[in-house]
Amino acid sequence: MRHLIQVRLLLPQMSSTAKDQFSIGTIIWTLLGLIVFALLTGIGIRLIPRQPRVGWFSAILFGTMCVVAVRDLYRQCGLDQDTIPDVKSQVSIRRAVVAVGTVIAAIFLGVTDSFFSFLFTDSFLRPGIFLGAFLTTLAFYPLRDRNERHASFRFWIIYSAGLGVFSVIISYGKDWLEDWLI
């Protein structure tokens, strides 16, 4: 019982220590989140004249998330101010290129769905997008960082399938936005 209490007391300290270190990856993810929230806020504002309830709700919600992201960014930029952190240990060009490449491919395939469907005789729209994103991500497998924790083929299959689903969601989201905005 005492051991359990000690573990419970230690856990928040450990997580806060890990969280409070300057990390380039966290900053970049926060920035990506900020740009998505800003985009959604803009869409919400554009929706106000046509759908006031949905427009105001999304503008307030995503606007607040933008403010929270900016505040978090300000906090993260102030961490380890007096010491120059060892960024070399945090940065892996290969890992960054693979991650950015696979995500960009998934977004690209999702956004350009009708174009690729047109190339393939206007058929297999969503399964085609899934397969395209899945195979493109799978093609990055030999380029992965072998020292990474998640370097197994099984993990890569799940990651590829996840990005395939993400691509299909983007494709549906794009159609939905076009119906609402145009």
Next chain:
Amino acid sequence: MRFIRLLGAVVIFYGLSYLLHAGMQISSGMSIGRFPIPWVAIIVLNLTIGFVTAVVGIGLLLTRAWSRIAWLVTVTVLVLLHDLILLLWYLLKQDLTGQLLNVLLIFFLAAISWGKLTDESTKKYFTPT
């Protein structure tokens, strides 16, 4: 140090917004089914600005010595480029609001960058690679 990192974050955000804009232009071009040459030129310009500023922003975030000079050069080129676009918009009698905002934003970013990044107290944080 916080200022340099914040500047780096702003620069990356600026670059990402250009990349997003280029992505939207590519998407709308594909949905229409054609890409006129001036449009391709604008997309390439937006992609280049986006890519360069994102890379320089990452350099600023990591306080690399090359990124300080690279950003000062880039921001100066961007001010000149946006002034040129504003002039072009004025001559073509287009709506100037968006371009004026662009010029103001980049001008303030340039003023802050030149004011702080040329200061000796800020220079000491940049580590040579």
